[in-house]
Amino acid sequence: MKHLIQSATIVDPTSKHHLKQVDLIIENGIITTIGEDLKADDCVIIQSKNLHLSKGWIDLKANYQDPGFEYKEDIESGSKASASGGFTKVCISPLSLPVIDSKAQVDYVKNKAKNQLVDVLPYACISKDAKGKELAEMYDMHQSGAIAFTDDKRAIRNPNLLLRALLYTQSFDGLILSFPHTHEIAEHGVMNEGNVSTHLGLNGIPELAEDLMCIRDIHLTEYSNGRIHFSQISSSKSIELIKLAKKQGLNITCDIASYSIALSDEELYGFDSRLKTLPPLRSKETIKNLIKGIKSGVVDAICSDHTPEDIENKKKEFDYAAFGIINAQTAFSSAFDALNSQLDVTSIIQLFTEGPAKVLKLNLESIEQGNKANLTLFDPELNFTFTKDKVISKSKNSPFFKKELKGKVIGVFNNKKVHIN
Numbered sequence: 572m573k574h575l576i577q578s579a580t581i582v583d584p585t586s587k588h589h590l591k592q593v594d595l596i597i598e599n600g601i602i603t604t605i606g607e608d609l610k611a612d613d614c615v616i617i618q619s620k621n622l623h624l625s626k627g628w629i630d631l632k633a634n635y636q637d638p639g640f641e642y643k644e645d646i647e648s649g650s651k652a653s654a655s656g657g658f659t660k661v662c663i664s665p666l667s668l669p670v671i672d673s674k675a676q677v678d679y680v681k682n683k684a685k686n687q688l689v690d691v692l693p694y695a696c697i698s699k700d701a702k703g704k705e706l707a708e709m710y711d712m713h714q715s716g717a718i719a720f721t722d723d724k725r726a727i728r729n730p731n732l733l734l735r736a737l738l739y740t741q742s743f744d745g746l747i748l749s750f751p752h753t754h755e756i757a758e759h760g761v762m763n764e765g766n767v768s769t770h771l772g773l774n775g776i777p778e779l780a781e782d783l784m785c786i787r788d789i790h791l792t793e794y795s796n797g798r799i800h801f802s803q804i805s806s807s808k809s810i811e812l813i814k815l816a817k818k819q820g821l822n823i824t825c826d827i828a829s830y831s832i833a834l835s836d837e838e839l840y841g842f843d844s845r846l847k848t849l850p851p852l853r854s855k856e857t858i859k860n861l862i863k864g865i866k867s868g869v870v871d872a873i874c875s876d877h878t879p880e881d882i883e884n885k886k887k888e889f890d891y892a893a894f895g896i897i898n899a900q901t902a903f904s905s906a907f908d909a910l911n912s913q914l915d916v917t918s919i920i921q922l923f924t925e926g927p928a929k930v931l932k933l934n935l936e937s938i939e940q941g942n943k944a945n946l947t948l949f950d951p952e953l954n955f956t957f958t959k960d961k962v963i964s965k966s967k968n969s970p971f972f973k974k975e976l977k978g979k980v981i982g983v984f985n986n987k988k989v990h991i992n
Contacts, residue, residue, distance in 0.1 A: 572598075572613075572615060573596060573597065573598045573611060573613060573614045573615070574596070574597045574598075574614060574615045574616075574617055574984075574989060575594065575595075575596055575609060575611050575614035575615070575616050575617070576594060576595040576596075576597065576617045576618075576622070576624065576948065577594050577609075577616060577617065577618040577622070578592055578593075578594065578618065578622060579592065579593060579594070579595065579622045579623060579624040579948065580592050580621075580622065580623045580624070581593060581623075581624050581625070581938050582623055582624065582625040582916055582917055582920045583624075583625055583626055583924075583937060583938045584917065584921075584925075585925075585935075585937040586937045586938045586939055587939070588605060588938060588939075589917075590917070593605050593606060593607060594606055594607060594608065594609035595609075595624070596609060596611055596614065597944045597946075597984060597989075599987060600943060600944050600984070600986065600987030600988075601941065601942070601943060601944060602938065602939065602940055602941065602942055602943075602944050603940070603941075604940060605938075605939070605940045617948065617981070617982065617991065619948075619950040619953065619981050620950065620952065620953070621950050621951060621952040621953070622948060622949075622950055622981065623916065623948070623949050623950065623951060624938065624946055624947070624948050624949075625920045625923075625924055625938075625946070625947050625949070626924045626925075626935045626936070626937075626938065626945060626946065626947070627658070627659030627660065627924075627935075627945040627946055627947050627983060627984075627985050628657045628658045628659060628660075628903070628920075628923035628924060628947045628983075629658065629659075629660040629661075629662075629872070629923065629924065629927035629928060629931070629933070630653060630656075630658045630660070630661040630662065630874055630875050630877070630899070630902065630927075631662050631800075631802070631826050631872050631874040631927045631930060631931075632662060632664065632802055632803065632826070632828070632874040632875065632876050632877075633649060633653060633661050633662070633663050633664070633874075633875055633876070633877035633899060634649075634663065634664045634666070634876075634877060634878045634879065634895070635649035635650075635661075635663045635664075635667075635691070636649075636667060636879055637649070637667055637680075637683070638667050638668060638669070638679065639667045639668025639669065640667065640668060642881060642965065643879040643880060643881050643965060643966050644879040644964055644965050644966060645965070646663075646680065646683045646684050646687070646691060647683075647687070648963065648964060648965050649661075649663070649877070649879075649899065649964070650684070650687040650688065650689040650691060651688075651963050651990075652877070652897070652899040652900055652962075652963040652964040653689050653875075653877070653899045654688050654689050654983050654985075654990040655899070655900050655963050655980065655990060655992055656875065656899040656900040656901065656902055656903060656980060657903050657923070657947045657949060657980035657983060658689060658875075658899065658902075658923075658947075658983070659688070659689055659690060659945050659946075659947065659983050659984075659985040660689065660690040660692060660933075661689050661690070661691055661692065661899075662692045662693075662694055662718055662719070662931075663680070663691060663692070663693055663694060664694060664721075664723045665693065665694045665695050665696045665701065665721065665722075665723060666701060666722075666723050666724070666725065669700075670696050670700060670701045671693055671694070671695045671696060671712075671717070672695065672696040672698070672699050672700060672701065672707040672708075672712075673707070673708060673711075673712070674708065674711040674712055674714070674715045676695075677693055677695055677712045677715040677716055677717050678715055678716075680693040681693065681715065681716050686986075687986070688983065688985050688986055688988040688989075688990055689985065690985065690986070692716075692718040692931070693716065693717055693718065694717065694718060694719050694720065694721050694723070694748065695707065695709070695712040695713075695717035695719075695720055696720065696721070696722055697709070697720045697721060697722050697727060697732070697733070697736045697747065698722055698727065698732060701722045701723070701725045702725075703722060703725065703727050703728055703729055703732060704729075704732075705732070706732065706735060706736060706739065707720075709736070709739060709740060709745065710739075710742070710743060713740075713743050713745055718746075718931060719745065719746035719747070719748055719800070719931070720736065720740065720745060720746065720747055720748065721747070721748035721749070721750065721802065722750075723748075723750055723802075724750050724752065724849060724894075726749070726750050726751065726752045726753070726754065726784060727749070728754065730787055730791060733747070733749070733788065733791055734791050734794070734795055737791055737792060737795040737797030737798075737799065738795050738797065740797065740798070741795075741796070741797060741798070744798070744932075745798070746798055746799075746800060746930070746931070746932075747797065747798065747799045747800070748799070748800045748801075748802045749784065749788045749799055749800070749801050749802065750801075750802045750803060751781045751782075751783075751784035751785045751788065751801055751804070751809065752780055752781060752784060752849070752850070753779075753780040753781070753783045753784050754780075756777060756779055756780035756783065757776040757777070757780035759774045760774045760775050760776030760777075760780070760851070761773050761774055761775075761776070761847065761851075761889060761890055762774075762775060762776065762836060762839055762847070762851045762852070762889075763775060763776060763778075763836040763851040763852060763853050763854060763857075764776055764777040764778075765836060765853075765854050766854075767836045767837055767839060767840070767854075768836070770840075771839065771840070771842070773839075773889065773890070774890075776849075776850075776851050778805070778806035778807065778808060778809075778853070778857070781804070781805060781806040781808075781809050781850065782806055782808040782809055782812065785801065785804075785806075785808075785809045785812045785813070786812060788801070789812060789813075789816045789821065789823065792816070792821055792822065792823060793816075793819075793821055796822075797822065798822040799822070799823055799824075800823070800824045800825065800826070800930055801813060801823070801824070801825035801826075802825075802826060802874070803826065803827065803828045803831070803850055803874065803876055804825045804826070804827050804831075804850075804861070804864075804870070805827070805828075805831045805850035805851070805853055805857070805861070806850075806853070806857065807856075807857050807860035807861070809825075810860055810861065810863070810864035810869055810870070813825050813864075813869055814864070814867070814869045817869065824871045824872075824929070824930045825869070825870055825871060825872075826870065826871060826872040826873060826874045826926075826927070826930070827861055827864075827865065827870050827872075827873055827874070828848075828850070828873070828874055828875065828876040828898070828902075829873050829874070829875060829876075829898060829901070829902040829903070829905045829906040829909075830848055830852065830876070830896060830898060830905060830970070831848075831850060831852070831853065831858070831861060832858055832861050832862055832865070832873075832906065832909045832910070833905035833906065833908065833909045834846065834852050834905075834970060835852055835853065835854060835855045835858055836851065836852045836853060836854055837854075837855065838852060838970070839852065839889075842888075842889045843970065844885050844886065844887060844888075844889050844892035845885060845896060845968050845969060845970045846896075846970045847885075847889060847892050847893070847894055847895075848876075848894055848895065848896055849894040849895070858909075862909070862910065862913060865910065865914070865922065866913060866914060870922070871922075871926040871927070871929060871930055872922050872923070872926040872927040872930060873902065873906045873922045873923060873926075874902070874927075875898040875899050875901075875902035876895075876896075876898060877896075877897055877898045877899040877902070877964075878894070878895025878896060878897070878898075878968075879895070879897050879964050879965060879966030879968065880893045880895050880966055880968045881966060882967070882968075885968045895968065896968055896969055896970055897962070897964045897966050897967070897968055897969050898969070898971075899963075899964065900957065900961070900962070900963060900964070900980075901955075901957050901969065901971045901976065903923065903949065903978060903980055904955045904957075904971075904976035904977070904978045904979065904980070905971060905976055906919070906922070907919055907951065907976070907977060907978030908976040908977045908978060911951065911977055911978065916951050923947075944984040944985070945984065945985045946983065946984040946985070947980070947982075947983050948980070948981035948982045948983070948984075949978065949979060949980050949981055950978070950979050950981055951977070951978050952977075953977075953978070953979035954975050954976065954977055954979065955975075955976045955977075955978065955979040955980075956973060956974070956975050956976070957969060957971045957972055957973075957974065957976070958972060958973065959972060979992075980992055
Protein backbone atom coordinates (compact mmCIF):
# COMPACT_ATOMS: atom_id res chain seq x y z
CA MET A 572 0.00 0.00 0.00
CA LYS A 573 1.23 3.47 -0.90
CA HIS A 574 1.23 6.39 1.53
CA LEU A 575 1.31 10.06 0.59
CA ILE A 576 2.70 12.30 3.32
CA GLN A 577 1.58 15.84 2.59
CA SER A 578 3.32 19.11 3.49
CA ALA A 579 5.83 17.68 5.96
CA THR A 580 8.79 19.69 7.23
CA ILE A 581 11.81 17.40 7.15
CA VAL A 582 14.03 17.52 10.23
CA ASP A 583 17.26 15.84 9.15
CA PRO A 584 20.52 17.83 8.98
CA THR A 585 22.05 15.06 6.84
CA SER A 586 19.40 15.49 4.13
CA LYS A 587 19.33 18.08 1.35
CA HIS A 588 15.65 18.54 2.27
CA HIS A 589 16.40 19.62 5.87
CA LEU A 590 13.78 22.11 7.13
CA LYS A 591 12.03 22.12 3.73
CA GLN A 592 8.30 21.45 3.47
CA VAL A 593 7.72 18.66 0.96
CA ASP A 594 5.45 15.76 0.04
CA LEU A 595 6.69 12.16 0.14
CA ILE A 596 5.37 8.95 -1.36
CA ILE A 597 6.25 5.73 0.44
CA GLU A 598 5.70 2.34 -1.16
CA ASN A 599 6.89 -1.09 0.01
CA GLY A 600 9.07 0.48 2.68
CA ILE A 601 10.90 2.82 0.29
CA ILE A 602 10.73 6.61 -0.11
CA THR A 603 9.93 6.54 -3.81
CA THR A 604 9.32 10.25 -4.38
CA ILE A 605 10.05 13.54 -2.63
CA GLY A 606 8.63 16.72 -4.13
CA GLU A 607 5.96 19.39 -3.97
CA ASP A 608 2.23 19.04 -4.60
CA LEU A 609 2.55 15.34 -5.36
CA LYS A 610 -0.47 13.42 -6.63
CA ALA A 611 -0.90 9.66 -6.54
CA ASP A 612 -3.76 7.24 -6.98
CA ASP A 613 -4.73 4.70 -4.35
CA CYS A 614 -2.67 6.37 -1.62
CA VAL A 615 -3.38 6.62 2.07
CA ILE A 616 -2.94 10.32 2.81
CA ILE A 617 -1.18 11.43 6.00
CA GLN A 618 -1.42 15.05 7.02
CA SER A 619 -1.38 17.34 10.04
CA LYS A 620 -1.48 21.11 10.36
CA ASN A 621 2.22 21.39 11.25
CA LEU A 622 3.49 17.96 10.22
CA HIS A 623 7.20 17.24 10.73
CA LEU A 624 9.21 14.22 9.65
CA SER A 625 12.52 12.87 10.95
CA LYS A 626 14.60 9.73 10.92
CA GLY A 627 13.07 7.01 13.10
CA TRP A 628 13.67 7.59 16.81
CA ILE A 629 15.85 5.39 19.00
CA ASP A 630 15.02 4.59 22.63
CA LEU A 631 18.15 3.69 24.60
CA LYS A 632 16.23 2.10 27.47
CA ALA A 633 12.93 0.29 27.81
CA ASN A 634 11.79 -2.73 29.80
CA TYR A 635 9.67 -5.22 27.88
CA GLN A 636 9.59 -7.69 30.82
CA ASP A 637 9.81 -10.66 28.46
CA PRO A 638 10.40 -13.49 29.33
CA GLY A 639 9.05 -13.99 32.83
CA PHE A 640 6.77 -11.01 33.41
CA GLU A 641 4.57 -11.13 30.33
CA TYR A 642 1.55 -10.14 32.42
CA LYS A 643 3.19 -6.68 32.71
CA GLU A 644 4.48 -6.45 29.14
CA ASP A 645 5.83 -8.60 26.35
CA ILE A 646 7.89 -7.92 23.26
CA GLU A 647 4.84 -7.51 21.03
CA SER A 648 2.89 -5.16 23.31
CA GLY A 649 6.02 -3.22 24.21
CA SER A 650 6.95 -2.81 20.56
CA LYS A 651 3.49 -1.50 19.74
CA ALA A 652 3.65 0.99 22.63
CA SER A 653 7.08 2.16 21.47
CA ALA A 654 5.87 2.58 17.88
CA SER A 655 2.97 4.67 19.12
CA GLY A 656 5.53 6.80 20.95
CA GLY A 657 7.51 7.40 17.75
CA PHE A 658 10.31 4.89 18.23
CA THR A 659 11.54 2.56 15.49
CA LYS A 660 14.51 1.13 17.41
CA VAL A 661 14.37 0.20 21.10
CA CYS A 662 17.10 -1.11 23.39
CA ILE A 663 15.60 -3.35 26.05
CA SER A 664 16.78 -4.14 29.55
CA PRO A 665 18.24 -7.60 30.23
CA LEU A 666 16.46 -7.87 33.60
CA SER A 667 13.78 -10.33 32.54
CA LEU A 668 13.23 -13.74 34.14
CA PRO A 669 15.58 -15.37 33.40
CA VAL A 670 17.88 -12.45 32.77
CA ILE A 671 19.56 -12.08 29.37
CA ASP A 672 22.97 -13.46 30.29
CA SER A 673 23.49 -16.12 27.61
CA LYS A 674 23.48 -16.59 23.86
CA ALA A 675 20.23 -18.55 24.15
CA GLN A 676 18.47 -15.66 25.87
CA VAL A 677 19.68 -13.16 23.27
CA ASP A 678 18.44 -15.52 20.55
CA TYR A 679 15.06 -15.75 22.31
CA VAL A 680 14.60 -11.98 22.17
CA LYS A 681 15.84 -11.65 18.60
CA ASN A 682 13.57 -14.45 17.36
CA LYS A 683 10.51 -13.20 19.21
CA ALA A 684 11.08 -9.66 17.93
CA LYS A 685 11.18 -10.73 14.28
CA ASN A 686 8.56 -9.15 12.03
CA GLN A 687 7.85 -6.28 14.42
CA LEU A 688 7.67 -2.73 13.16
CA VAL A 689 10.16 -1.75 15.86
CA ASP A 690 13.74 -3.05 15.73
CA VAL A 691 14.28 -4.55 19.20
CA LEU A 692 17.92 -4.30 20.25
CA PRO A 693 18.63 -6.44 23.33
CA TYR A 694 21.05 -5.41 26.03
CA ALA A 695 22.78 -8.35 27.71
CA CYS A 696 24.05 -8.67 31.25
CA ILE A 697 27.63 -7.89 32.22
CA SER A 698 27.56 -10.51 34.96
CA LYS A 699 26.02 -13.96 35.23
CA ASP A 700 22.48 -13.77 36.58
CA ALA A 701 23.08 -10.01 36.98
CA LYS A 702 24.54 -10.78 40.40
CA GLY A 703 27.76 -8.83 39.95
CA LYS A 704 29.99 -11.80 40.80
CA GLU A 705 31.50 -13.07 37.54
CA LEU A 706 31.43 -12.00 33.91
CA ALA A 707 28.81 -13.45 31.60
CA GLU A 708 29.72 -14.83 28.17
CA MET A 709 29.82 -11.38 26.64
CA TYR A 710 31.49 -12.21 23.33
CA ASP A 711 29.01 -15.00 22.54
CA MET A 712 26.11 -12.65 23.27
CA HIS A 713 27.70 -9.94 21.14
CA GLN A 714 27.93 -12.43 18.27
CA SER A 715 24.24 -13.24 18.70
CA GLY A 716 23.20 -9.60 18.47
CA ALA A 717 23.46 -8.03 21.93
CA ILE A 718 23.83 -4.31 21.23
CA ALA A 719 25.58 -3.51 24.55
CA PHE A 720 26.09 -4.80 28.10
CA THR A 721 24.59 -3.72 31.41
CA ASP A 722 23.28 -5.08 34.67
CA ASP A 723 20.87 -2.16 34.46
CA LYS A 724 19.54 -1.05 37.84
CA ARG A 725 21.39 -3.81 39.64
CA ALA A 726 24.45 -1.58 39.42
CA ILE A 727 27.82 -3.38 39.50
CA ARG A 728 29.20 -2.90 43.02
CA ASN A 729 32.55 -4.61 42.42
CA PRO A 730 34.87 -2.14 40.63
CA ASN A 731 37.23 -4.91 39.54
CA LEU A 732 34.41 -6.72 37.73
CA LEU A 733 33.47 -3.57 35.83
CA LEU A 734 37.12 -2.92 35.03
CA ARG A 735 37.44 -6.42 33.58
CA ALA A 736 34.29 -5.86 31.51
CA LEU A 737 35.66 -2.56 30.17
CA LEU A 738 38.90 -4.26 29.19
CA TYR A 739 37.31 -7.40 27.75
CA THR A 740 34.78 -5.63 25.51
CA GLN A 741 37.55 -3.69 23.75
CA SER A 742 38.40 -6.83 21.77
CA PHE A 743 35.10 -6.46 19.85
CA ASP A 744 34.39 -2.74 20.41
CA GLY A 745 31.61 -3.54 22.85
CA LEU A 746 29.74 -0.92 24.86
CA ILE A 747 29.28 -0.98 28.64
CA LEU A 748 26.28 0.79 30.18
CA SER A 749 26.42 2.03 33.75
CA PHE A 750 23.37 2.94 35.79
CA PRO A 751 25.20 5.01 38.44
CA HIS A 752 23.58 4.13 41.74
CA THR A 753 25.51 3.43 44.93
CA HIS A 754 23.21 1.03 46.75
CA GLU A 755 24.94 1.46 50.09
CA ILE A 756 24.18 5.20 50.04
CA ALA A 757 20.63 4.90 48.68
CA GLU A 758 19.66 1.61 50.33
CA HIS A 759 16.39 2.64 52.01
CA GLY A 760 15.58 5.65 49.86
CA VAL A 761 12.30 5.93 47.98
CA MET A 762 12.51 9.48 46.56
CA ASN A 763 14.95 12.35 46.09
CA GLU A 764 16.67 13.51 49.26
CA GLY A 765 15.82 17.15 49.85
CA ASN A 766 13.28 19.53 51.34
CA VAL A 767 10.32 17.59 49.98
CA SER A 768 11.45 14.23 51.39
CA THR A 769 11.96 15.93 54.76
CA HIS A 770 8.46 17.42 54.67
CA LEU A 771 6.93 14.09 53.67
CA GLY A 772 8.94 12.04 56.16
CA LEU A 773 10.22 9.68 53.45
CA ASN A 774 13.72 8.25 53.16
CA GLY A 775 15.69 10.06 50.49
CA ILE A 776 18.06 9.01 47.73
CA PRO A 777 20.79 11.67 47.63
CA GLU A 778 22.38 12.76 44.38
CA LEU A 779 25.60 11.62 46.05
CA ALA A 780 24.55 8.00 45.41
CA GLU A 781 24.78 8.72 41.69
CA ASP A 782 27.82 10.98 41.85
CA LEU A 783 30.03 8.47 43.65
CA MET A 784 29.50 5.77 41.05
CA CYS A 785 29.96 8.26 38.22
CA ILE A 786 33.34 9.22 39.69
CA ARG A 787 34.33 5.57 40.07
CA ASP A 788 33.26 4.54 36.58
CA ILE A 789 34.87 7.55 34.92
CA HIS A 790 38.18 6.63 36.57
CA LEU A 791 37.79 2.99 35.51
CA THR A 792 37.08 4.09 31.94
CA GLU A 793 40.14 6.32 31.92
CA TYR A 794 42.35 3.56 33.35
CA SER A 795 41.09 0.91 30.92
CA ASN A 796 40.77 3.16 27.88
CA GLY A 797 37.31 1.62 27.58
CA ARG A 798 33.95 2.77 26.28
CA ILE A 799 31.08 3.51 28.66
CA HIS A 800 27.60 5.02 28.52
CA PHE A 801 25.93 6.45 31.63
CA SER A 802 22.26 5.56 31.61
CA GLN A 803 19.56 7.83 33.08
CA ILE A 804 21.69 10.55 34.64
CA SER A 805 19.75 12.63 37.17
CA SER A 806 22.19 14.71 39.25
CA SER A 807 23.81 18.11 38.76
CA LYS A 808 27.25 16.86 39.74
CA SER A 809 27.07 13.94 37.29
CA ILE A 810 26.56 16.39 34.44
CA GLU A 811 29.68 18.29 35.50
CA LEU A 812 31.70 15.10 35.90
CA ILE A 813 30.73 13.79 32.47
CA LYS A 814 31.35 17.19 30.89
CA LEU A 815 34.90 17.21 32.27
CA ALA A 816 35.51 13.59 31.23
CA LYS A 817 34.42 14.35 27.67
CA LYS A 818 36.73 17.37 27.55
CA GLN A 819 39.57 15.06 28.55
CA GLY A 820 38.78 12.90 25.53
CA LEU A 821 37.38 9.87 27.36
CA ASN A 822 35.02 7.62 25.41
CA ILE A 823 31.95 8.50 27.48
CA THR A 824 28.33 9.24 26.59
CA CYS A 825 25.15 9.64 28.64
CA ASP A 826 21.39 9.90 28.47
CA ILE A 827 18.56 11.24 30.60
CA ALA A 828 15.09 9.73 31.06
CA SER A 829 12.40 12.14 29.87
CA TYR A 830 10.62 12.12 33.22
CA SER A 831 13.77 13.45 34.90
CA ILE A 832 13.28 16.80 33.15
CA ALA A 833 9.47 16.74 32.96
CA LEU A 834 8.58 16.12 36.62
CA SER A 835 10.05 17.32 39.92
CA ASP A 836 9.94 15.88 43.43
CA GLU A 837 7.32 18.50 44.32
CA GLU A 838 4.80 16.31 42.46
CA LEU A 839 5.10 13.78 45.30
CA TYR A 840 3.16 15.74 47.90
CA GLY A 841 0.16 13.58 47.04
CA PHE A 842 2.10 10.34 47.73
CA ASP A 843 1.11 9.07 44.26
CA SER A 844 3.14 5.89 43.72
CA ARG A 845 2.85 6.31 39.95
CA LEU A 846 5.48 9.02 40.43
CA LYS A 847 7.95 6.67 42.12
CA THR A 848 10.86 6.33 39.73
CA LEU A 849 14.48 5.26 39.77
CA PRO A 850 16.36 7.52 39.40
CA PRO A 851 14.00 9.52 41.58
CA LEU A 852 12.35 12.75 40.49
CA ARG A 853 14.79 15.48 41.51
CA SER A 854 14.38 19.11 42.61
CA LYS A 855 13.48 21.91 40.21
CA GLU A 856 16.99 23.31 40.64
CA THR A 857 18.53 20.01 39.54
CA ILE A 858 16.17 19.87 36.57
CA LYS A 859 17.49 23.26 35.46
CA ASN A 860 21.02 21.85 35.57
CA LEU A 861 20.00 18.73 33.64
CA ILE A 862 18.50 20.92 30.92
CA LYS A 863 21.70 23.00 30.86
CA GLY A 864 23.55 19.73 30.28
CA ILE A 865 21.27 18.97 27.35
CA LYS A 866 21.66 22.45 25.85
CA SER A 867 25.46 22.36 26.16
CA GLY A 868 25.73 18.97 24.45
CA VAL A 869 26.90 16.99 27.49
CA VAL A 870 23.78 14.81 27.26
CA ASP A 871 23.70 12.67 24.12
CA ALA A 872 20.17 11.27 24.21
CA ILE A 873 16.81 11.12 25.94
CA CYS A 874 15.31 7.71 26.73
CA SER A 875 11.92 6.52 27.97
CA ASP A 876 12.99 4.11 30.72
CA HIS A 877 9.61 2.49 30.01
CA THR A 878 8.98 0.22 33.03
CA PRO A 879 5.58 -1.48 33.11
CA GLU A 880 4.36 -2.58 36.53
CA ASP A 881 1.16 -4.36 37.55
CA ILE A 882 -1.33 -2.67 39.84
CA GLU A 883 -0.46 -4.97 42.75
CA ASN A 884 3.10 -3.63 42.79
CA LYS A 885 2.18 0.03 42.34
CA LYS A 886 -1.01 0.52 44.33
CA LYS A 887 0.68 0.32 47.72
CA GLU A 888 1.95 2.69 50.36
CA PHE A 889 4.64 4.81 48.74
CA ASP A 890 7.44 3.15 50.73
CA TYR A 891 6.52 -0.30 49.43
CA ALA A 892 5.42 0.44 45.87
CA ALA A 893 7.64 -0.63 42.97
CA PHE A 894 9.76 1.89 41.09
CA GLY A 895 8.95 2.66 37.47
CA ILE A 896 6.51 4.20 35.01
CA ILE A 897 5.23 3.35 31.55
CA ASN A 898 6.71 6.00 29.27
CA ALA A 899 7.09 4.59 25.75
CA GLN A 900 4.12 6.62 24.49
CA THR A 901 4.92 9.79 26.45
CA ALA A 902 8.73 10.05 26.33
CA PHE A 903 8.80 12.44 23.38
CA SER A 904 5.89 14.64 24.43
CA SER A 905 7.11 14.93 28.03
CA ALA A 906 10.64 15.82 26.87
CA PHE A 907 9.46 18.20 24.15
CA ASP A 908 7.11 19.94 26.58
CA ALA A 909 10.05 20.52 28.95
CA LEU A 910 12.53 21.63 26.27
CA ASN A 911 10.68 23.39 23.44
CA SER A 912 10.96 26.86 24.99
CA GLN A 913 14.75 26.49 25.25
CA LEU A 914 15.81 24.42 22.24
CA ASP A 915 14.81 24.39 18.58
CA VAL A 916 13.03 21.39 17.08
CA THR A 917 16.14 20.11 15.30
CA SER A 918 18.19 20.07 18.51
CA ILE A 919 15.47 18.18 20.38
CA ILE A 920 15.05 15.61 17.60
CA GLN A 921 18.82 14.99 17.56
CA LEU A 922 18.42 13.63 21.11
CA PHE A 923 16.13 10.92 19.69
CA THR A 924 18.03 10.22 16.44
CA GLU A 925 21.69 11.06 15.82
CA GLY A 926 22.48 11.25 19.55
CA PRO A 927 21.51 7.68 20.46
CA ALA A 928 22.78 6.43 17.09
CA LYS A 929 26.22 7.82 17.96
CA VAL A 930 26.12 6.06 21.34
CA LEU A 931 25.39 2.72 19.65
CA LYS A 932 27.57 3.39 16.57
CA LEU A 933 24.62 2.98 14.23
CA ASN A 934 24.45 4.55 10.78
CA LEU A 935 21.06 6.07 9.97
CA GLU A 936 20.01 6.62 6.36
CA SER A 937 19.21 10.18 5.36
CA ILE A 938 15.71 11.11 4.30
CA GLU A 939 16.29 10.96 0.56
CA GLN A 940 14.47 9.56 -2.42
CA GLY A 941 15.24 5.85 -2.87
CA ASN A 942 16.21 5.23 0.75
CA LYS A 943 14.36 2.99 3.18
CA ALA A 944 11.46 4.54 5.05
CA ASN A 945 12.58 4.48 8.68
CA LEU A 946 10.69 7.57 9.74
CA THR A 947 8.89 9.27 12.60
CA LEU A 948 6.10 11.77 11.96
CA PHE A 949 5.17 14.32 14.60
CA ASP A 950 3.49 17.68 15.07
CA PRO A 951 5.37 19.98 17.48
CA GLU A 952 2.43 22.38 17.72
CA LEU A 953 -0.24 19.85 18.65
CA ASN A 954 -0.97 19.22 22.30
CA PHE A 955 -1.17 15.63 23.51
CA THR A 956 -3.18 14.48 26.51
CA PHE A 957 -2.45 10.90 27.56
CA THR A 958 -5.49 9.03 28.87
CA LYS A 959 -6.02 5.45 29.98
CA ASP A 960 -7.93 4.56 26.83
CA LYS A 961 -4.83 5.45 24.77
CA VAL A 962 -2.54 3.05 26.65
CA ILE A 963 -1.11 0.31 24.43
CA SER A 964 1.11 -1.21 27.12
CA LYS A 965 -0.31 -4.04 29.21
CA SER A 966 0.31 -1.88 32.30
CA LYS A 967 -1.20 1.45 33.37
CA ASN A 968 1.42 2.95 35.70
CA SER A 969 1.73 6.39 34.12
CA PRO A 970 2.12 9.70 35.98
CA PHE A 971 1.15 11.60 32.82
CA PHE A 972 -2.55 10.75 32.68
CA LYS A 973 -4.63 13.84 31.90
CA LYS A 974 -1.55 16.08 31.69
CA GLU A 975 -1.55 18.23 28.56
CA LEU A 976 1.84 17.97 26.87
CA LYS A 977 3.11 19.92 23.86
CA GLY A 978 4.18 17.85 20.86
CA LYS A 979 2.33 14.85 19.44
CA VAL A 980 3.58 11.77 17.62
CA ILE A 981 1.60 11.18 14.42
CA GLY A 982 3.09 7.85 13.35
CA VAL A 983 6.09 5.80 12.23
CA PHE A 984 7.33 3.84 9.22
CA ASN A 985 9.84 0.98 9.48
CA ASN A 986 10.41 -2.53 8.13
CA LYS A 987 7.76 -2.01 5.42
CA LYS A 988 5.21 -1.42 8.18
CA VAL A 989 3.37 1.68 9.34
CA HIS A 990 1.65 2.78 12.53
CA ILE A 991 -0.50 5.90 12.63
CA ASN A 992 -1.90 7.18 15.93
